[in-house]
Each structure stands twice: as structure tokens, then as C-alpha cells.
Amino acid sequence: MTTEGKTMATIEVEEFLPHPPVKVWRALTDADLLARWLMPNDFRPVVGHRFTFVTTPIPHVDFDGIVQCEVLKIDEGRLLRIGWSGGGLDTTLTWRLAAEGRGTRLFVEHAGFDLDDPAQAYAFRGMGGGWRSRVIRSLLETLAELD
Numbered sequence: 001m002t003t004e005g006k007t008m009a010t011i012e013v014e015e016f017l018p019h020p021p022v023k024v025w026r027a028l029t030d031a032d033l034l035a036r037w038l039m040p041n042d043f044r045p046v047v048g049h050r051f052t053f054v055t056t057p058i059p060h061v062d063f064d065g066i067v068q069c070e071v072l073k074i075d076e077g078r079l080l081r082i083g084w085s086g087g088g089l090d091t092t093l094t095w096r097l098a099a100e101g102r103g104t105r106l107f108v109e110h111a112g113f114d115l116d117d118p119a120q121a122y123a124f125r126g127m128g129g130g131w132r133s134r135v136i137r138s139l140l141e142t143l144a145e146l147d
Contacts, residue, residue, distance in 0.1 A: 010111040011128045015136050018103045019143045025077045027142055028095055037138035039067070045080070047071050053086075061119045063087030084110070088119045106136075 017024055027033045029045040039053040049071045057065035067086035074080055081094040091112035098105040108131055113124040 007115040008111075009113040009115050009124055010109055011113070011124065011131055013106075013108040013131045013136065015106050015108075016100060016103055017106050017140065017143060019146075020102065021077055021097045021099050021104045023143060023146060024097055024104045024106060027139060027146070028080055028097075033142060033146075037142040038135060041069075043069075043071075045071065045074055047074055058087070061087060061122055063119075063123075087123060088117065089113070089123055106139075108136075 027037065029043075031041055031043045034041055034043055039055045041053045042051045043049070044051065051069050051071075053067040053069060055065050055067070057063060063086060067084055069085070070083040072081045072083055072092065077097065079094065079096050081092060084091045084093045089112075091110060094107075094109045094111070096107040096109075098107070110127060110131065114120045115124060
């Protein structure tokens, strides 16, 4: 996709989780659980709430390890969208849940990467692999611990 001469990109991940949607929703919206599988935070599931994620700084791309976020939309049990800014990024992250059998189909969309910007292209490559492997794996481990 192009916007105003920029090449924009979106990370999209779809994963079946063998846990009911209510349990997955809890892992997405409980700050303590979110910290276990994603990053330490001061999240609250309230539209308009501003919060931060804290992770390891990456000096060579001018990222201090702080992600400034805002809850943009909540559809209880089905959708959570946040604004995600840090390290030169100004993106949106959307988690969408759909019941599937005895589990949940999770759709992750991290949108708004400007691939013409070297730092954002670097973040896109790193985060794309991270969402698909490390983050989903950590989420599954956290969900299994809740049983």
C-alpha cells in the first residue's frame, strides 16, 4: 500500500489458540498477564487510556525501549485496537478474536509501517518475525499456565 508517496506495510498474523475466547481476552486485557507474554505495562482496557510498554532499548535505531500507546477501540471479547508509538513508529495494533470450535482464532494486525524509512523497515522486519514466533509462543505459554 502507498500513502502520499510512502510505501506502507502491515504485519498480519493469524493463529489458532486452543483456549476459549474469554480466556484469550483476559490475557490481552489484564495488565499483569499482558506483561507476562508481551511487555511490562500500565494498561487498562478503557478507550482513551494512555499507557506504556517497556522493553529493551535498541540504541542503533534510536529506540529507548518505551512504546507510548493509547486504547483506540474495544469490542468486549472480540477486538482491541491500540495506537503504538516509539522508536520512530506511529502505528496501530489490532487484536481480533473469533470463536472456533473449542478454541479461538486470533488475528493480529500491526499496521502503518513506512518501509521507505530505514528504521521503520528494520522494525517491520524484526517485529514481523517476533509477532509470528516469540510473541504468539509466549501468549500460548501464558494461556497454558492459566489452566
